[in-house]
Amino acid sequence: MKKKRNLGFLALLAVLSLVIAACAPGEAETPAECEADEFGCVEVAGGEAIKIGSLLVITGPNSSLGLDSQYGVELALDYWGADEFDGEPGELLGHPLELVAEDDGCSAEGGTAGANSLAADEQVVAVIGTSCSSAALGVADTIFSDRGIAIVSPSNTGPALTTEENHKEFYLRTAHNDSIQGAAVANFAYTELGLRSAATIHDGSPYADGLQQVFADVFTELGGTITKQEAIQVGDTDFNPVLTDIAADAPEFLYFPIFVAEGGLITQQARAIDGLADTVLAGSDGMFTPDWIAAAGADNANGVYISGPDLASFSGDVDFYTGGFIPAYTDAYGEPQSVFHAHAWDATNMILAAIEEVAIEVGDTLFIPRTGLKDALFATSNFPGITGNLTCNPLGDCQPSATIAVVTVENGEFTEAVYSELGTLGG
Amino acid sequence: MTSVETAARSYRVLLERLPVRRIILVILSLVIAYGVIAGTVATLQTGRFTAEDWVDLFVAGVARGSVYAIIALGYTLVYGILFIINFAHGEVFMSGTFTAFFVAHALADQGLLNTYPVPALILLFVVSALVSMSIAVILERVAYRPLRGAPRLVPLITAIGASLFLQYTFRGFYGAQAKAYPNIDILQGNVPVAGFTIQRAQILVVAGAIILWLALYLVIERTRIGRAMRAVGEDREIAALMGIDVDRTIVSTFAIGGALAGAAGILFVQLFNSVFFFMGFFPGIKAFTAAVLGGIGSITGAALGGLVLGILEAVGPILFLTGIGVPSPNQLQPVVSFGILVLVLIFRPGGILGAPEEKRA
Secondary structure, three states, rough: OOOHHHHHHHHHHHHHHHHHHHOOOOOHHHHHHHHHHOOOEEEEEOOOOOOEEEEOOHHHOOOOHHHHHHHHHHHHHHHOOOOOOOOOOOEEOOHHHHHHHHOOOHHHHHHHHHHHHHHHOOOOOEEEOOHHHHHHHHHHHHHHHOOOOOEOOOOOOOHHHHHOOOOOOEEEEEEOOOHHHHHHHHHHHHOOOOOEEEEEEEEEOOHHHHHHHHHHHHHHHOOOOEEEEEEEEOOOOOOOHHHHHHHOOOOOOEEEOHHHHHHHHHHHHHHOOOHHOOOOOEEEEHHHHHHHHHHOOHHHOOOEEEEEOOOOOHHHHHHHHHHHHHHHHHHEEEEEEEEOHHHHHHHHHHHHHHHHHHEEEEEEEEEEEEEHHHHHHHOOOEEEOOEEEEEEOOEOOOEEEEEEEEEEEOOOOOOOOOEEEEEEEOO | OHHEEEEHHHHHHHHHHHOOHHHHHHHHHHHHHHHHHHHHOOOHHHOOOOOOHHHHHHHHHHHHHHHHHHHHHHHHHHHHOOOOOOOOOHHHHHHHHHHHHHHHHHHHHOOHHHHHHHHHHHEEEEEEHHHHHHHEEEHHHHHHHOOOOOOOOOHHHHHHHHHHHHHHHHHHHHHOOEOOOOHHHHHHHHHHEEOOEEEHHHHHHHHHHHHHHHHHOOOOOOHHHHHHHHHHHHHHHHHHHEEEEEEEHHHHHHHHHHHHHHHHHHHHHHHOOEOOOOHHHHHHHHHHHHHHOOOOHHHHHHHHHHEEEEEHHHHHHHHHHHOOOOOOHHHHHHHHHHHHHHHHHHHHHOOOOOOOOOOHO
C-alpha cells in the first residue's frame, strides 16, 4: 500500500514539472536538429543578441589592415534588417546583432589567444577573421573547426589555407586566393614591364612565403629567371645584408610581399643600395595602406608597385558600394586605410544570410545548429556581394575569380590601377 | 703492492685528471673554426661579392654595432653598480626616440629640419635624451628602489613588468602605427672614403657613438660622480660609510644610462627611420647580448661587444654560409650571431674582456 502511494506522488511530480517546464519563459524545447548536430546549437533566448565574433589585426603596425575589415563588419551588422546605416545594431529574426571583437595580432600567437577567447564564449555563432594568414593557418582555422564554429576570412590570401592537406572543415574566405594574385604580379612584371629577372623576399609567414612562391613559379614558367628567394625575420630592422646579397645578381624586379613595418624599412634601405638603383620594387596587399608609405617615407615609396584586390572592378553591387557603403564608411570612420572592407562586408552578410536560413525559431528563442550553419555557408552559391557573386567551393574559397590591380605611388599617394588582371582559381 | 696494481692505479689517476670537458670544447671549437674558415674561403671563391659589397656590409655592421654599444652602456652601468639586469632599458630607448619623433615631425613641417639641420639634430638629441633619462629615473624610483633588499630575481620580474607597462603606455600615448622619421637631406646619399662609398648617415652614427662613449668614459674616470659610481659598484656599504650618497649615485647611474639610450635612439633612426611602440624590444635584447659578450660591467666591453655583434650580424651569415650553399643565409642571422655568443661564453664566461672587479664602472 505504502509503495503504491509513493508511486502516485512521483507521477504527480513528473506531470507538474513538465507543466512548469513548458510554461517557464525562455525554456524552449530543443529541436531535433540540435540533437542531431555534432556540435549542437547556439541557443539565443528571446530579446538576447546574436553574437558575431571578429578576429582581425586591430593593434600594432598592421592595424589599419584589420581595422578596415572590422569597420566593414560593423557596417554590415548595422545595415542588416534595417536596410540603412542608422547606427543602431541590425536585427535578425527579431534578435539584435552584437559584435565581439578580438585581435589576431597578425601572428600565430595572437591568433591562438584571440581564437581561444572567442571559442570560450558559447554564444558566438560565427567569426569573421583572421586578417593575417599566419593567425589562421593551423591556428584559428583549427581552433574554430574543433569547436564547430564557422570562420570566414575577409583578407587571408595565403594559398596554403585552402589546399587539400591543410583546409579545415569550418574555414572559408571571401578574399581572393594568392594563386590568383601571385600570377597577376608575375604577368605584370614579365609581360607588362618586360622584365626578365626577379628576386623575392618573404618573412616566413604563410602569406608572404606562399605569395612569393606562386610569383616565382609563374615568372619562371613565363620564361623569366628567379635570381634569389630570400627570407627575413619579422621585427628585424637592418636589411642591408639581405639587400646586398640580392643586389649581387642585379635583378630587374624585387618582389617583397610582406607587411608594413619590415616592408617600409626594406623600401627605404633598398633605395640606398647602389646595385638596386635600377631595380623595380613591388609589394602586395599586406603593404596596401598609407601606413606603409608613411613607414617607408614618401620619397622612397614613390614608384614602388603594390598589388591588391581591384576596388574599381568589383563585379557585384558597385552602385551600392560607391553610393551607399563608402559614404557611410567615410562618415563613421574616415577614408578607408586599406582594401578589404568590401570583402569583410560580404563575409558578414554571407554569414547572416546563412544564419537566417538555418535558424530554428521555437517561441521567441532561436536555435542555430553549428554544423548546419557551416553546411549552409559552403552551399553559398551566387550570393550577391559587393566584390562579386560569391560561390564557395568545398575547400572554402568563395571568390572563384578575382580582379587583381597593380597600383603605384606618386607624390606619396597611391595612384589608380596601372594594370589589372582577372584571374580564375585553378585556371 | 704489485707492479700491476700500481700501473692500474696510475692509469685511473690519469683518467681522472684528464680534462675531458676541455678536450670536448677544444674539438668543438676546432670543428666550428673549420666550418667558418671553409665557408669563408668557399664564399670568397665564388666571387659573388665585390670588395665594395664587403665594405658596405662591414660599415653597415659597424654602424648598427655602434648603436648596440651605446644602448649596452645602460645595461652595463646599472649592472656594474646594482648587479641587476634592467630589462626595461629597451623601452627607455624607445620612449625618448618615439617622443622626439613628434619634434622631428614638427620641425620638418616648418622646413626647419633641412634649413638648420645641425641645431635641429641637437634639439632632437636633447629631447630624446631628456625623455629617456626621465623615464629611467622614474623607473628606478618606482620599480627598483623599493626592491633593493629583495632577492635578485625579484627586480628581474619587475623589470619585465615595467617593460610591458612602458610599451603599452606609449602605445596609448602615441598610437600603434609605425611612423617614419623625416629624413634630413644632408644625411642622405653617399660620400667617397678611400675609394669606397659610405652612407652619410652611417658616418654620423659611428662618429656620434664615439663621442658619446668618450663622454661617458670621461665622466666615469674624471668626475666626482664617476668616482662615486665606481665606489658604489665596488662596495655599496663601504662607499656609504665614506660619505657617498648611495641613492643619489644610483639615480645618476640610471639617468646617465637613460640619456645615452635616448641619444642612441636618434642615431638609430638615422639608420632605420621608423618608430613604433615595440621598437625597443629587439635593440634592447641585442644590446644586452652585446654587454654580455663584451663583459658585463665594463664600458669598454660594451663598446667592443656591440661592434663585434653588429659586424657578425651584418657580415657573418653571408660570409660563412653562402659558400656552403645555404639558400637564404640571412634568415640564419640570429643563429650565427648567438652561436658565436655561446662559444665566447664557453671559453670566457665573463665575456671578451672579462670583468675584473676593479674595472666595474
